[in-house]
Amino acid sequence: xxxxxxxxxxxxxxxxxxxxxxxxxxxxxxxxxxxxxxxxxxxxxxxxxxxxxxxxxxxxxxxxxxxxxxxxxxxxxxxxxxxxxxxxxxxxxxxxxxxxxxxxxxxxxxxxxxx
Amino acid sequence: xxxxxxxxxxxxxxxxxxxxxxxxxxxxxxxxxxxxxxxxxxxxxxxxxxxxxxxxxxxxxxxxxxxxxxxxxxxxxxxxxxxxxxxxxxxxxxxxxxxxxxxxxxxxxx
Numbered sequence: 001x002x003x004x005x006x007x008x009x010x011x012x013x014x015x016x017x018x019x020x021x022x023x024x025x026x027x028x029x030x031x032x033x034x035x036x037x038x039x040x041x042x043x044x045x046x047x048x049x050x051x052x053x054x055x056x057x058x059x060x061x062x063x064x065x066x067x068x069x070x071x072x073x074x075x076x077x078x079x080x081x082x083x084x085x086x087x088x089x090x091x092x093x094x095x096x097x098x099x100x101x102x103x104x105x106x107x108x109x110x111x112x113x114x115x
Numbered sequence: 116x117x118x119x120x121x122x123x124x125x126x127x128x129x130x131x132x133x134x135x136x137x138x139x140x141x142x143x144x145x146x147x148x149x150x151x152x153x154x155x156x157x158x159x160x161x162x163x164x165x166x167x168x169x170x171x172x173x174x175x176x177x178x179x180x181x182x183x184x185x186x187x188x189x190x191x192x193x194x195x196x197x198x199x200x201x202x203x204x205x206x207x208x209x210x211x212x213x214x215x216x217x218x219x220x221x222x223x224x225x
Contacts, residue, residue: 004158042202104213
């Protein structure tokens with residue numbers, strides 16, 4: 001089974017702190033994604049990466065950065081956390097070949113609270 | 116990406132078929148339709164996808180109209196564990212960036 005793991009299920013940080021959210025997948029997938037999910041707004045794409053050291057902005061990249069130094073690991077960085085970044089953060093991965101490249105596998109999510 | 120329109124919520128009796136509609140009237144010829152669901156407190160889970168033809172797997176069936184402007188996800192015998200938010204998404208083949216909307220909240224009733 002494909003497994004996508006995220007470093008924490010729950011995280012509480014203070015305004016202005018630098019926050020790292022880590023995601024690891026074990027299926028050698030090329031593509032990795034970071035979303036945030038807020039009530040009434042659905043899932044919104046923050047950043048994605050289709051290869052090591054490659055990254056693309058999603059729909060709401062402001063206030064975030066990402067790092068992908070190894071194929072299996074994709075990190076989301078909040079340089080200076082703000083209260084409006086309180087949200088559920090979901091990581092996903094997918095392979096890049098064939099019809100199943102449209103299937104994204106999601107991690108369990110990290111609920112981040114910024115106080 | 117083409118946008119989709121789904122009802123906000125639906126109810127279905129346990130054991131009956133759940134038919135979840137999706138409108139995607141601006142879909143392009145190379146865009147796939149695919150469905151995910153999200154059970155409470157979990158990440159979304161892929162269900163099925165299709166381009167033109169109807170598709171079936173162990174979880175569900177996908178019916179796409181001939182003009183491809185709408186589709187229906189069918190859960191043939193809904194169970195309480197199918198209670199979830201269902202997302203319909205369209206995206207070009209090979210293009211990895213997808214946009215999730217707010218989906219349909221399906222409540223399966225005993």
